[in-house]
Amino acid sequence: xxxxxxxxxxxxxxxxxxxxxxxxxxxxxxxxxxxxxxxxxxxxxxxxxxxxxxxxxxxxxxxxxxxxxxxxxxxxxxxxxxxxxxxxxxxxxxxxxxxxxxxxxxxxxxxxxxxxxxxxxxxxxxxxxxxxxxxxxxxxxxxxxxxxxxxxxxxxxxxxxxxxxxxxxxxxxxxxxxxxxxxxxxxxxxxxxxxxxxxxxxxxxxxxxxxxxxxxxxxxxxxxxxxxxxxxxxxxxxxxxxxxxxxxxxxxxxxxxxxxxxxxxxxxxxxxxxxxxxxxxxxxxxxxxxxxxxxxxxxxxxxxxxxxxxxxxxxxxxxxxxxxxxxxxxxxxxxxxxxxxxxxxxxxxxxxxxxxxxxxxxxxxxxxxxxxxxxxxxxxxxxxxxxxxxxxxxxxxxxxxxxxxxxxxxxxxxxxxxxxxxxxxxxxxxxxxxxxxxxxxxxxxxxxxxxxxxxxxxxxxxxxxxxxxxxxxxxxxxxxxxxxxxxxxxxxxxxxxxxxxxxxxxxxxxxxx
Amino acid sequence: xxxxxxxxxxxxxxxxxxxxxxxxxxxxxxxxxxxxxxxxxxxxxxxxxxxxxxxxxxxxxxxxxxxxxxxxxxxxxxxxxxxxxxxxxxxxxxxxxxxxxxxxxxxxxxxxxxxxxxxxxxxxxxxxxxxxxxxxxxxxxxxxxxxxxxxxxxxxxxxxxxxxxxxxxxxxxxxxxxxxxxxxxxxxxxxxxxxxxxxxxxxxxxxxxxxxxxxxxxxxxxxxxxxxxxxxxxxxxxxxxxxxxxxxxxxxxxxxxxxxxxxxxxxxxxxxxxxxxxxxxxxxxxxxxxxxxxxxxxxxxxxxxxxxxxxxxxxx
Numbered sequence: 001x002x003x004x005x006x007x008x009x010x011x012x013x014x015x016x017x018x019x020x021x022x023x024x025x026x027x028x029x030x031x032x033x034x035x036x037x038x039x040x041x042x043x044x045x046x047x048x049x050x051x052x053x054x055x056x057x058x059x060x061x062x063x064x065x066x067x068x069x070x071x072x073x074x075x076x077x078x079x080x081x082x083x084x085x086x087x088x089x090x091x092x093x094x095x096x097x098x099x100x101x102x103x104x105x106x107x108x109x110x111x112x113x114x115x116x117x118x119x120x121x122x123x124x125x126x127x128x129x130x131x132x133x134x135x136x137x138x139x140x141x142x143x144x145x146x147x148x149x150x151x152x153x154x155x156x157x158x159x160x161x162x163x164x165x166x167x168x169x170x171x172x173x174x175x176x177x178x179x180x181x182x183x184x185x186x187x188x189x190x191x192x193x194x195x196x197x198x199x200x201x202x203x204x205x206x207x208x209x210x211x212x213x214x215x216x217x218x219x220x221x222x223x224x225x226x227x228x229x230x231x232x233x234x235x236x237x238x239x240x241x242x243x244x245x246x247x248x249x250x251x252x253x254x255x256x257x258x259x260x261x262x263x264x265x266x267x268x269x270x271x272x273x274x275x276x277x278x279x280x281x282x283x284x285x286x287x288x289x290x291x292x293x294x295x296x297x298x299x300x301x302x303x304x305x306x307x308x309x310x311x312x313x314x315x316x317x318x319x320x321x322x323x324x325x326x327x328x329x330x331x332x333x334x335x336x337x338x339x340x341x342x343x344x345x346x347x348x349x350x351x352x353x354x355x356x357x358x359x360x361x362x363x364x365x366x367x368x369x370x371x372x373x374x375x376x377x378x379x380x381x382x383x384x385x386x387x388x389x390x391x392x393x394x395x396x397x398x399x400x401x402x403x404x405x406x407x408x409x410x411x412x413x414x415x416x417x418x419x420x421x422x423x424x425x426x427x428x429x430x431x432x433x434x435x436x437x438x439x440x441x442x443x444x445x446x447x448x449x450x451x452x453x454x455x456x457x458x459x460x461x462x463x464x465x466x467x468x469x470x471x472x473x474x475x476x477x478x479x480x481x482x483x484x485x486x487x488x489x490x491x492x493x494x495x496x497x498x499x500x501x502x503x504x505x506x507x508x509x510x511x512x513x
Numbered sequence: 514x515x516x517x518x519x520x521x522x523x524x525x526x527x528x529x530x531x532x533x534x535x536x537x538x539x540x541x542x543x544x545x546x547x548x549x550x551x552x553x554x555x556x557x558x559x560x561x562x563x564x565x566x567x568x569x570x571x572x573x574x575x576x577x578x579x580x581x582x583x584x585x586x587x588x589x590x591x592x593x594x595x596x597x598x599x600x601x602x603x604x605x606x607x608x609x610x611x612x613x614x615x616x617x618x619x620x621x622x623x624x625x626x627x628x629x630x631x632x633x634x635x636x637x638x639x640x641x642x643x644x645x646x647x648x649x650x651x652x653x654x655x656x657x658x659x660x661x662x663x664x665x666x667x668x669x670x671x672x673x674x675x676x677x678x679x680x681x682x683x684x685x686x687x688x689x690x691x692x693x694x695x696x697x698x699x700x701x702x703x704x705x706x707x708x709x710x711x712x713x714x715x716x717x718x719x720x721x722x723x724x725x726x727x728x729x730x731x732x733x734x735x736x737x738x739x740x741x742x743x744x745x746x747x748x749x750x751x752x753x754x755x756x757x758x759x760x761x762x763x764x765x766x767x768x769x770x771x772x773x774x775x776x777x778x779x780x781x782x783x784x785x786x787x788x789x790x791x792x793x794x795x796x797x798x799x800x801x802x803x804x805x806x807x808x809x810x811x812x813x814x815x816x817x818x819x820x821x822x823x824x825x826x827x828x829x
Binding site: 062081082083086092094098099100101102103107111112113114116119120121122163 | 685686687688690691693694697698700701702703704705706707817
């Protein structure tokens with residue numbers, strides 16, 4: 001059929017024509033065209049840094065384009081600030097939610113357009129009624145009196161969508177909406193999107209996840225390094241087709257991994273109890289063991305004790321009771337320094353907060369754990385020449401870009417920041433490598449690299465502990481899968497026998513205990 | 514015996530109200546500024562300039578209310594300065610606040626020497642030109658109510674009314690909602706079309722106005738002139754009270770009453786012949802401030818964006 005034929009009979013609500021946006025010398029968008037049709041979902045696909053968010057920020061009035069024009073319902077519009085976008089019926093759900101945490105759901109929704117009685121006094125009765133009305137009309141159920149800080153991420157996203165609908169949005173921009181959702185919440189979101197289009201709303205879906213584009217979108221604009229690559233009809237293509245257009249080469253989704261017999265047990269956890277920041281038990285008598293030459297994946301929904309478990313192993317959090325052993329040695333309540341010296345390496349969950357010192361350059365970041373050892377220091381004085389030589393070596397080996405060891409960590413892309421961390425941790429030659437959410441926010445190319453590194457470790461007969469909220473990743477990379485729910489391991493299965501339904505059920509607390 | 518105890522308690526309540534009043538105004542100022550996301554440790558300097566302006570205008574004009582409003586304007590100008598540095602230029606809010614404290618004290622002294630023949634103290638305002646005492650002589654002599662209210666100036670009642678007004682403004686009006694949203698998550702407010710800069714400007718200016726009122730509540734009521742040692746740390750105590758009161762007007766009121774009570778107690782105890790030196794007793798309010806701040810204040814209550822300058826994303 002082709003894009004032109006399919007879209008001929010549809011009503012255009014938005015036309016972005018030849019949009020170019022430059023930041024200094026950097027071209028973020030290079031004559032990109034985007035048409036959005038009434039009642040349809042238009043996906044915007046591209047790797048991180050491809051210019052998706054820039055394009056949407058232009059449409060929402062946060063940036064002004066260097067050249068090009070925007071037509072809404074056939075009329076040219078200058079969108080110089082978000083208010084103008086809102087007036088023209090454009091609503092945006094940002095990737096990082098724009099919600100005021102101590103406020104209630106209703107307060108967040110009405111903020112900026114508050115119903116009032118005399119003297120600017122808030123009319124909360126009307127606010128609650130209005131919120132209830134739109135939430136019922138679109139099937140987006142929320143408790144208007146709940147505080148944002150007390151509701152789940154999925155609920156918070158509903159509030160964001162309601163905020164846009166309350167302002168009369170006809171066109172909704174959803175920026176990476178599934179990044180923070182559980183598999184169940186993703187299914188719900190796709191249903192919500194379908195309800196909205198049925199009501200005649202148009203959706204722009206920004207994503208780098210192919211599966212949800214296939215599931216939810218009608219059309220898809222693909223951009224790569226700011227350039228307009230193609231617009232396709234989603235029903236006429238598949239994941240592989242989209243991926244190769246996005247990356248510009250063939251991409252393999254299957255993680256190449258040979259079968260490998262696991263060796264003896266090297267790491268074990270017995271009856272571990274750990275409390276969280278609120279002094280509530282987060283890890284509850286957890287038992288776990290990992291063998292040499294295997295990747296153990298820990299599946300589970302965010303907030304079931306993964307973070308606390310990791311922090312307890314790595315010495316960042318106090319263990320209340322229980323035992324953590326590696327190589328027959330007890331490392332319970334050791335300091336992080338001791339843990340590292342027992343050959344445990346850690347790729348932390350938050351690479352910017354815990355993985356790197358952002359204000360240090362690449363070379364300094366590569367020796368964070370070994371700075372005091374020769375050849376990096378002699379008699380307490382840092383040997384910068386040696387450090388730089390070492391950093392150059394790692395940059396080559398792990399393909400960090402740009403290839404300059406004096407680049408500040410802050411200036412690197414997410415994928416390259418992760419490469420620096422992996423380079424540092426793997427080079428310690430650990431017996432156990434802990435990788436927490438190692439591919440979060442990375443694009444397809446970088447994800448491939450991370451997975452390859454983990455499997456290499458395993459093939460060297462090392463133990464790998466992978467914690468991830470992405471079930472696909474757990475299933476593709478692990479040899480064995482443990483499922484955590486409310487601080488306990490509720491099941492362990494062989495990866496080759498694992499089924500997504502059973503795992504999903506266990507993650508939600510059902511299933512075989 | 515019981516009567517003496519009761520009248521002593523009434524006396525302490527009376528002095529507590531009196532000494533709390535300047536703190537209440539000033540910490541309300543702090544509440545406004547910090548809920549918009551701008552830390553204001555310049556309250557002390559704003560209070561000093563307000564105290565001077567109140568005393569000087571009161572002396573030359575003779576009308577306490579004009580003097581009181583003048584003090585608010587003087588404080589507001591310093592608030593404008595703070596807003597200019599912190600909101601427009603995104604300067605470090607603590608540094609700007611410290612500068613305001615030096616500037617307030619310095620300018621007050623300079624103007625005092627200029628207008629009062631080189632004296633660092635302004636001339637006393639006659640009792641008739643000071644703040645009125647609305648309940649003076651209303652209650653029978655010697656009654657407990659008379660002990661408490663007889664000598665209270667109008668500023669006391671106005672301060673309590675202001676707490677109510679600010680509370681209503683913050684939690685019941687749309688502008689209050691917007692003010693708090695700007696202090697919690699300015700980017701979110703901005704995407705909803707709320708003018709972050711304008712709200713922060715107004716909040717910081719108003720915080721100066723209230724601190725000015727606080728200063729004038731000292732120089733026009735508790736005493737009748739300005740001198741360099743008059744304010745001596747009350748701005749900081751008000752700041753502490755606002756923090757202890759969890760950044761809420763009603764909380765700040767209670768904290769101010771506690772600190773004012775400590776001061777009242779110090780004054781009350783000062784009249785007896787103790788083996789403790791009066792200097793030690795006068796330390797009481799400051800010591801209580803430190804103890805309270807160390808012991809009882811959690812971190813969580815502060816508005817999330819308090820102290821963080823808001824910069825719009827680079828918009829070319």
